[in-house]
Amino acid sequence: MRQRILVAAAIAVCSGAFCWLVLTRLHQGSADFYWTMRAARSMLAHQNPYDTPLEQYPLTAALFGIPFLAFPAEIAAGLFFGISSGLLAFGLLKEGGYSRLFVFFAYPYWGALMTAQWSPLIMAGALIPILLPVTMAKPQLGIPVFLTRASRIGVIACVVALGITLALVPRWPLWWIGQFGHYEHFFPLLVLPGFLLLAALTSYRDRDAWFLVLAALVPQRWFFDSFILWLIPKSRREILYTTGCSWFVGVWRWYHMPHSMTQVGRWTVLGFYLPMLLVIFMRARSTRMKPAVTPRGTPGTS
Numbered sequence: 001m002r003q004r005i006l007v008a009a010a011i012a013v014c015s016g017a018f019c020w021l022v023l024t025r026l027h028q029g030s031a032d033f034y035w036t037m038r039a040a041r042s043m044l045a046h047q048n049p050y051d052t053p054l055e056q057y058p059l060t061a062a063l064f065g066i067p068f069l070a071f072p073a074e075i076a077a078g079l080f081f082g083i084s085s086g087l088l089a090f091g092l093l094k095e096g097g098y099s100r101l102f103v104f105f106a107y108p109y110w111g112a113l114m115t116a117q118w119s120p121l122i123m124a125g126a127l128i129p130i131l132l133p134v135t136m137a138k139p140q141l142g143i144p145v146f147l148t149r150a151s152r153i154g155v156i157a158c159v160v161a162l163g164i165t166l167a168l169v170p171r172w173p174l175w176w177i178g179q180f181g182h183y184e185h186f187f188p189l190l191v192l193p194g195f196l197l198l199a200a201l202t203s204y205r206d207r208d209a210w211f212l213v214l215a216a217l218v219p220q221r222w223f224f225d226s227f228i229l230w231l232i233p234k235s236r237r238e239i240l241y242t243t244g245c246s247w248f249v250g251v252w253r254w255y256h257m258p259h260s261m262t263q264v265g266r267w268t269v270l271g272f273y274l275p276m277l278l279v280i281f282m283r284a285r286s287t288r289m290k291p292a293v294t295p296r297g298t299p300g301t302s
Contacts, residue, residue, distance in 0.1 A: 008090035011104070016082015019113050023074045030077035033065070033116040036137075037076060040065035043168050050175040053182035059165040059172040061118070061137035077116035084121035091127025099236035106243045107250035108227035108272065119227040126231055129154040133161035140185075141228050144214035148207055185219035186265035194269045200277055203284040208232045212276055222264060223249060226272040238279045245275040 023031055030037060035055055039062035042049035049055050049062070068076035085104070092100035103109065112119045118138045125131040126145045132154030135142025146158075165172060188194045197216045200209040208231070215229060233239040249271035258264045 004090060004093040007093060007098075007101075008086045011089040011101075012082045012086025014082075015085035015104075015113065016078045019081040019116055020074050020078030022114055023077055023116065028074075028115070030073035031115040033068075033077040033080055034073065036061050036065035036080075037069060037073075040069055043165065043172075046169060048169075048175055049172075050179055053179060056176075056179050056183055058136060058139065058176050059169055060133065060161055063161055063165055064121075064134065064137055081113060081116045081120070084118070084124065087124040087128065087131065088120045091124050095127055099239065100234070102236065102239040102243060103230040103233075106227060106230050107246040108224050108230075110250070111222065111224035112227055115224065117224045117227075119224055123228055123231055125149075125154075126228075130157055133158045136161065140218045140220060141215075141225055143218055144211050145228065145231075147214060148211045183219065183221070184261055185221050186261040186268075187217065187219055188265060188269050188273055189213075189216040191262060191265035191269055194265070194273065197269075197273055197277055200280050203280050206280060206284065208283075209280050212273070212280065216273060220265075220268070221261075223253065223268060223272075226268055229272055229276050232276050233279055238283075242272075242275045242279060246271055 023029065035057050039049040039055060039057055039059060043059055043062045044066070049059070065080075068080055071079060089101060089104075092103065109120065111117075118134070119141060121131070121134050122138060122141050122145055125134040125142070126149040129151040130153060132146065132150065135146045136158060189197055194216060197213060200212045203209040212229070212232060215226075220226065230239070230242065233242050249267050252267060258267070
C-alpha cells in the first residue's frame with residue numbers, strides 16, 4: 001500500500017506540474033476547467049450558471065470544483081489534473097500492477113492534460129467505488145462507466161452528490177438540459193466505420209465489450225474524451241498496442257486541424273475504438289484456445 005501511494009503521489013505531482021506549466025506557457029488560464037470553477041461560484045451564490053451557451057457542464061461537476069476556487073486559475077487546473085491522475089494511478093495499481101500505468105502514454109491522456117479535462121478522474125471513478133459520483137460531472141463519458149462499474153457504495157455516493165446540488169440550486173437540471181443544443185459532438189457508432197464496433201457484442205460475456213459499445217453510443221467532442229477506453233486493455237501487450245495506435249492520431253493531429261466533428265469522429269474510431277475492438281477479439285480468441293484443465297486424479301486420454 002505504501003508503495004502504491006508513493007507511486008500515485010509521484011504521478012500526481014508530475015502530471016499536475018506539467019499541466020500547470022503548459023497552461024501557463026500557453027496563457028490558457030485554467031483551460032476547460034474554467035467552466036467547472038465558474039459553475040461552482042454560481043452554485044455557491046445560488047445563481048443560474050447557464051446564462052451563456054458556453055456553460056455546458058452539469059452542476060454535479062461544480063460540486064467537485066469548489067475546493068479549487070481558492071487558487072489562481074492555472075494552479076487550480078494543475079491541482080485538479082494532478083489529483084485526477086494520481087487517483088487514476090492508485091486505482092490502476094490496485095487492479096493490475098505497474099503494467100497498467102502505461103495507459104498514461106496514450107495520446108488522449110496528453111490531449112486531456114493540455115486542457116485540464118475530466119477523463120482521467122472519470123476513469124478513476126471506475127476503479128475506486130467511492131469516486132463514482134465523478135461520472136455525473138461529464139455524463140457523456142460517465143454513463144458507460146456507471147453502467148458497467150456501478151457498486152452499492154458508488155450509487156449511494158451519487159445520490160448524495162446529486163441531492164446536494166439540488167438543495168443548492170433546485171432548477172439546475174432544467175437549465176442544463178436547455179444547453180444541449182449548443183454541444184458540438186459526434187457519435188462514434190454513427191461515424192464510418194463505427195458500425196463495426198457492434199461486432200464487440202459477439203463477446204457479450206466480456207464486460208469490456210459492453211463498455212466499448214456504450215462508449216460508442218454517447219456523444220463526444222474531441223480526442224481526449226476517448227481516454228476512458230483505456231479501461232479496456234489489461235495486459236502490458238494490450239496497453240502498449242492500443243497506446244501505439246493512438247499516436248497515429250496524435251501525429252496526424254500535429255500536422256492537421258480537423259475541420260468537422262465527422263473528421264474528428266472518424267480518426268477517433270480508427271485510432272482508438274477499432275484497436276480496442278481488436279483487443280476484445282484477441283482476448284476472446286485466447287480464451288477459446290485455452291486447453292481444458294483435467295481435474296486432478298482423472299486419468300488422461302490418449
